Every structure is written in structure tokens, then in C-alpha cells.
Amino acid sequence: GNSVTQMEGPVTLSEEAFLTINCTYTATGYPSLFWYVQYPGEGLQLLLKATKADDKGSNKGFEATYRKETTSFHLEKGSVQVSDSAVYFCALTQGGSEKLVFGKGTKLTVNP
Amino acid sequence: NAGVTQTPKFRVLKTGQSMTLLCAQDMNHEYMYWYRQDPGMGLRLIHYSVGEGTTAKGEVPDGYNVSRLKKQNFLLGLESAAPSQTSVYFCASSRRERSYNEQFFGPGTRLTVL
Numbered sequence: 001g002n003s004v005t006q007m008e009g010p011v012t013l014s015e016e017a018f019l020t021i022n023c024t025y026t027a028t029g030y031p032s033l034f035w036y037v038q039y040p041g042e043g044l045q046l047l048l049k050a051t052k053a054d055d056k057g058s059n060k061g062f063e064a065t066y067r068k069e070t071t072s073f074h075l076e077k078g079s080v081q082v083s084d085s086a087v088y089f090c091a092l093t094q095g096g097s098e099k100l101v102f103g104k105g106t107k108l109t110v111n112p
Numbered sequence: 113n114a115g116v117t118q119t120p121k122f123r124v125l126k127t128g129q130s131m132t133l134l135c136a137q138d139m140n141h142e143y144m145y146w147y148r149q150d151p152g153m154g155l156r157l158i159h160y161s162v163g164e165g166t167t168a169k170g171e172v173p174d175g176y177n178v179s180r181l182k183k184q185n186f187l188l189g190l191e192s193a194a195p196s197q198t199s200v201y202f203c204a205s206s207r208r209e210r211s212y213n214e215q216f217f218g219p220g221t222r223l224t225v226l
Contacts, residue, residue, distance in 0.1 A: 043116070043202055043217030044155070089154060098143050098162060098206070099170070100215060104154040 002027045006090045006103035013080055013110050021075040021106045023064075023090035031092040033057075033066055033073040034100070038087040047075075047088070080110045113138050116218035118203050124224045125193045133188040133221050135203030142208040144186040145170075145215065146178060148199040155202065161186055162208070193225045 007022040025031065032051045036044040048057030053068035062077045073090060090103040119134045135144065142163050147155040157170030161180040175197060177189045186205075190197060200222050204215040 041219075043204075043219050044215075045217065046214045049214075098160065098208075098213075099145075099157060100155075102154040102156075104152055 141205035
């Protein structure tokens with residue numbers, strides 16, 4: 001079945017550091033890929049998405065590129081801020097399915 | 113718009129008690145979902161609904177029941193709570209489209225079963 005594997009945290013960075021959170025997936029066919037973010041005490045919200053190979057999703061300075069050859073969708077940001085502290089979830093859905101499959105989440109803490 | 117709201121925000125139950133979690137959305141979305149979030153497990157789908165009057169099982173449905181009598185509401189019931197059901201529960205909703213549609217999440221309900 002479909003699955004998502006993302007790097008385990010927690011990840012702790014200093015402000016303005018470069019961020020990478022790795023995400024790889026297993027799926028048949030051509031899934032759509034997503035990053036969701038969960039700020040403390042809140043529900044999840046969509047951060048960015050990519051629906052086909054080589055697409056780059058971007059939002060709020062975060063980027064991720066859909067790499068079919070490596071089945072990856074790594075999240076990157078060039079300069080993190082304290083306000084980026086949150087839990088980040090990689091997810092996929094497939095073939096118009098209404099269901100999302102989530103990774104286990106990576107907690108990011110950014111220190112001033 | 114309030115988006116997706118959940119009631120209650122917190123609840124403590126004793127083993128064997130029952131309760132119902134209410135989810136409401138004001139975005140006229142067709143699809144609604146219930147997830148549970150446990151440490152180190154990500155989010156797991158419990159049940160979902162693709163329209164009023166319809167429900168389907170997700171990844172971890174045992175011990176839960178759901179109902180979707182109105183399009184805007186999706187109820188999650190625990191008939192006989194167990195400590196293993198201690199978790200944070202999230203409701204979500206989305207539109208029905210041919211391609212992927214974004215899921216909008218509520219703020220969560222933290223349930224503790226003693």
C-alpha cells in the first residue's frame with residue numbers, strides 16, 4: 001500500500017539556518033504530494049503541494065520538488081524563523097482518492 | 113466563516129463511558145474526515161464521509177462509530193471508551209473535485225480515558 005516516510009525529529013535550528021526535512025514515499029502510479037504544518041495547539045494546515053513529477057510547490061519561503069526518480073518530496077527553507085517552529089507532516093493522496101496518507105511528522109524548533 | 117469547528121476541546125472519560133465528538137463545517141464541503149493523532153504515529157484516518165448520509169471506514173475504525181445526518185456535521189462516537197483511545201482527535205473537510213482537494217482541519221479535541 002501507499003506509505004510516507006519522513007525524517008524523525010526533533011530538529012533544532014538557530015534562526016536564519018537552512019532547513020531540510022526529508023520525505024520519501026511508496027505508491028503505485030502518480031500520487032499527489034503535500035506538506036502540512038501544525039503550529040502548537042492548532043490543527044493542520046496545508047503548506048504546499050505538488051501534483052505531478054518535477055512540480056515545485058512553494059509557500060511562505062518553503063519549497064519542495066516532486067522527484068519521481070527518487071520518490072522524494074523534501075521540504076526546504078533557506079532561512080528559518082522562530083515562527084516556523086511547528087510539526088511538519090508529509091502526505092500523499094492518489095488517483096483522486098479522498099484519503100490522505102501521512103508521515104509521522106517532524107517537530108522543528110527554531111531558537112533565536 | 114468559522115471553517116471547521118470541534119466540540120468539545122477537552123474531555124476526560126472513565127473506561128466504559130460513552131461520548132460523542134461533534135464536528136461542524138460552514139464551507140459547504142462534501143467530504144468530511146475523522147483522524148486521531150498519537151505521538152510518533154502521525155495522523156491516522158478513523159472514518160470518513162463522502163456525502164450526507166454516507167460513511168466509510170478508514171485505517172483504524174474499531175471502537176468508533178460515525179454519523180453524517182446533515183452535510184455540515186460529522187459526529188464521532190465512542191460507545192465504550194478504552195484507555196487506548198486516549199488521543200487527540202481531528203476533524204477535517206474538503207470539496208469534491210476530480211483532482212486533489214485541500215483538507216481543512218479543525219483545532220482538535222484532546223481526549224483522555226482513565
